[in-house]
Structure formats: structure tokens, C-alpha cells
Amino acid sequence: MGAHMNSPKQRNDRMRHLFGNVDATELAKHLPSPAVQERKVSSGAVKSMDRAFVSIEEDNERLREQLVNAEAVVELEATHVVPSFVKDRLDLEGDPQFTVFVEALREAGQKLPILVRPLANKPGYYQVAYGHRRLRACQILGRRVKAIVRDLSDKELIIAQGVENTERANLSFIEQAFFALTLREKGFDRETIATALGRAEGQNLVYISMLTSVASALPHDLVRKIGPAPSVGRPKWEKLGSYFHDQKLATESGVNIERITSTGEWHSATSDEKFALLFNALTRKAVGTTGVEEIDLGGGLSISVKRTGRQTQLSIAEFKEPGLATWLLRKLPQLVQEFRDVTKEEKDSMG
Template structure:
């Protein structure tokens, strides 16, 4: 299907619209009224004139679409997502609110598309994924500006618009940066797309490198959770508690909670691992002996009271070989 047919360029009932107010840019061809001749015009002449007029309007509209100078309506089924995802999820509550706003007031802000670089007659969205999703739910066409964009121009537009309008969370921005780097984009392009300096980008990349994707997916976008708390979680993660976090938060009862609540639970799991290791370390006096036993999850230490029994530590030390031999004998029995 050609782009001309999608845009449904036509002149209803053959009528010409009223003159548009003066603007700096030239109006679309065929929209400004022409001076009618006072002499009668034959049917064939009128038909040829209408065909020529429509061709001129379509050609001019194609030119303006390529330059991104006008807003058009496009079937959402012809629009594909950006080649780099910038969100972990679309909040269903926010999406429902957006659907109601568009239902009541119409789509006020257009999305930005480019002609799909690999699929003819299709488009790829630079920004406006939520608006696109809302129009799909409503079953209406999406209002869009179409521009020819390189991959770099698309990701910079995508990152800057999302940072300014939709306030991506810290972890989504960090994940977006990591995905761009995986695709070979330089740090200068990544910094431009996110509007950050080198130091801020380095901190993002440091955090995202320590948090497995399974944990990120289980937690979600976690709005309002900033770099410091994510860094705290990242420092406490181990292979064991990562598996626990991903398993627990993926369960239905935990998925029902908000993303910030799931983040808090993940931090509690990571902290509890450390707390259990600390609480496992204990001091215990051995009844009747001048010795205290200190234990932890990985070791045990005897502390001798030299004031109560001077030289007892050396006495035990001299007999350690004999004690160990008895231990091995019992283990082999």
C-alpha cells in the first residue's frame, strides 16, 4: 500500500476549501483557491484539472513528509517500534489514563516516525510509543510527523524526547545507554541522547553492569528510585540472592505490587543475606574451660583466656597434630 493511499488525499465533493491564513511556509498544493474563469468549462477539462490538482497535492505532501513539515494520520498497524527499546514496561495505569485523555480530547502531541529502513511502506517510531499504544487500543489513526532519520538521529531524538517529556527512570536510562553501546554507538551519541556528561554516563554504566537482566525485569522501571539506591542494591547482589530476587518477584502475588515496592523487596532480600551472615557470627564460652569460641558462616576461632589459664594456648597448640589425627580416624571409621 502506498503512502498516498494511506493518507487518503482527496477533495470531498469536488469543493475547494476556503483560503488559509497567511503563513511563512507554502501551503500544501491545491489547498489555496485558484481564480475561477468566467467562461464555461467542459466536463473533460474539469476532470483533467481535478486529476492534476490531486497529483500536485500528493507530490507536495510527499515532499513535506520527507522534510517533517506537516502532521499526518497513519494506521498504527504500519508502525514498528524503535530498534532500541528505552522502557522496561508501559505502566498500565498511565496507559489507561492516556487512552481516556486521547478519547476525550484527541491526540494533541504527534509522534515522530521515520520511513522504515528495511520494510517498504512501513514506519519506525522514534518517540511516542505510549501514544502509539493508546491509538492502537482506541482503534484510531496516530497523528505523526515523518522524517528521514539516520540511526544516530533516531536514538538522539528518542532519548532527548523521553528525558524531557516522559521522565524515564534512572534504571531505564541506564539500560537504554547500555543497549546503545551494545549496538556500537559511541559515548558521544549516548551522552547526547540522554543529555548527560561523561561522569554521569559512567555511573549509569557501572550500575547496569552489576544488575542482571533477570533482576531488572523482575523489579521493573522503579520510578523515583535513583542512582544511589540502585548502586546500593548492585553492591549487595550475589548469584544466590539474584536468583532468589528474580524467582520471588516474578511470582503473581509480587507482580501485583508496584515497581518501587518490588525494588524495596529486592533490597530487603539482598540485605537479609548480609544480616544472616553477620548474625551467624557469634561468641560462645565453653562451660568449664577458659576458652571462647567465635564462629561465623565460614570459620571458627578459639580465644584463650591467658589470665585465667596462662600457657593453656601453647598446651593445646602442641597437641593439635594428635587431635587432628584422632579426628581423621573418626571420620574414616
């Protein structure tokens, strides 16, 4: 590519390459003859021109490579795109943050494309690997969806789906658990599931087994009613699962789940609050056998309460909320006085 362009044939070849449909012979008529040019142009100028042509050709080659390797973003009819064959979110449109997301997309437009694969049995239709929220928002807004189309196997699709969720850290513990369980039920091995969840190293295969164990213990309909509960981690979901046998609540629990989930309080509660309502109801009923009640305070914090005939003991996991116990002790005299004042007012009002 670095040879000098001294012969007429070389110049014609270069001109044809650069100018495409322009007639190089006709163009050459308007250029100085090689002999004249060689007399007027120094060898240094010729070398500079050579380098310029070489640079242009190298840039063009790089551009061609980029065009070959790049995945074009296309716009598809949002109604022609279906969800992944594995659901990774428990509740999309019931999430208040999704409403905010839709409005943001309405105002600013779709910034990132989704990833889809063509549906082999339905020409013109596609299936999402990742970008379910963006797709649903575009469907709600009646807009076309920006997408990258890629041929993906089932395994490649669920790995892409899981890895994107892991990188964004936007699946709650129980959503990860049900995602893992669904993949296992569809025949994927633990290694593939671990890769999809970004946990393919070391002891993380054990973590996958733990996820599927927790999800298997819980009634699926009940978990869907609770929702993702983003602040609730593994210990409490495991504890909740311990009240069930073969996904059915033990009869001795004495808790009517249908009654709890049909109240106005339940329907107006957030997902975390719904978990707390059910969890607290079950743990209060369990006090008779364990003597200890767990009261969920949200944000991953709970207080253990042990009541006897003569006293009540409160226990706080100090490591979960450092300084809380000290703060409560300082506030205790004030709280006691407030309790006494309220009690006195109630007595006075009763005459």
C-alpha cells in the first residue's frame, strides 16, 4: 500500500478506486501530464500525496470492518415483539417505579435498544432477550421500539437476559430465585443458571441450589401477590417458606392468608409492606411454640420480641442498624412520658 504512484496505470487505478463511477480517463484529460507533473512536483510532495491516499484507504478499510462487525439498531413494531420464554420479573406494571419509567421514556425517548431474536415460526415477529421494561413502555405509548436483532439459541438468550439484569442489579432476591427455578424446570443445568445470574465461579453453584430451594417452598400465586419485595433478603424468605409444606400453609398456623390479602390495607401497601403484613401475621402465631415474635421494620431490619407473663424482652441485631439501640435508649424516657400522657388522656376522656 506504500508504493509510489509514478505510472499512469497506477494513477488510473487509484482514481477509479476513489471516485467510483467517475470516468477516470475523462478526469485524466483535465490533469497535467505525468511528465509535466513530475517536473513541477517535488519528490517530497509526491510522497506526501502517497501517504494521504494510503491514510484514506486505511480509514476506509477500518470503516468497512466496523460496518461488517457492528450490529445495526432497527425500529420494530412493539406489538410484534413478545416476552422471553422465561419471566424474570414478578410485577412490572404494578411497580410504582415503572410508571415513572414510562413517563421518562415518553419525555426523553428510548436511549438504549433492546435485544431480540427472530421468531423462527412467525416471520416478522421477535422475542426479547433483555429490555422488557423498555418494550412494555413503548407498547403502552404506542411507539416503535429500537432493537438489536441477533440470532440466539435458548441458552444464549437466557444468559443475555440474566447477565443484563445482574449488571443492572435490579432483580430482587425472590425474583432471582424464581428466575433460577424456572430455568431449572425448563431443563437448564446449574452452570448455565449460574452464568445467567452472574455467579459462575467458586461456590456459587451452591447459591443456585439455595435459590431454587427457597422458590420451591413457596406458593407461586402468593409470591406473585406479594411482588418483588426489593428490601427483603434471603433469611426472611427462607423463614416465610418454613411455614409452608408442599407449598401449603400448615393448618396449625391459624392464619387465613386469603383474608389478609383481600384487605384494603393489603391492596394499598407496597410490595415490601405486603411481605411484612404476611410475615408478621405468621410469626405472631408462631410465638406460642417458639416464644419469640419477629417484627419486621422494613429495610431488612427486624426486632425479636419475647413475652412472658411478667416481662417483655426486645432484641435488636446491632450489626444491621449500628447505633439504633443506643438511640432508642436515649429516647426511652421521652417515649415513656408520651405513653403516660396518652394513657392519662384516655382515662380522663372516659370520665
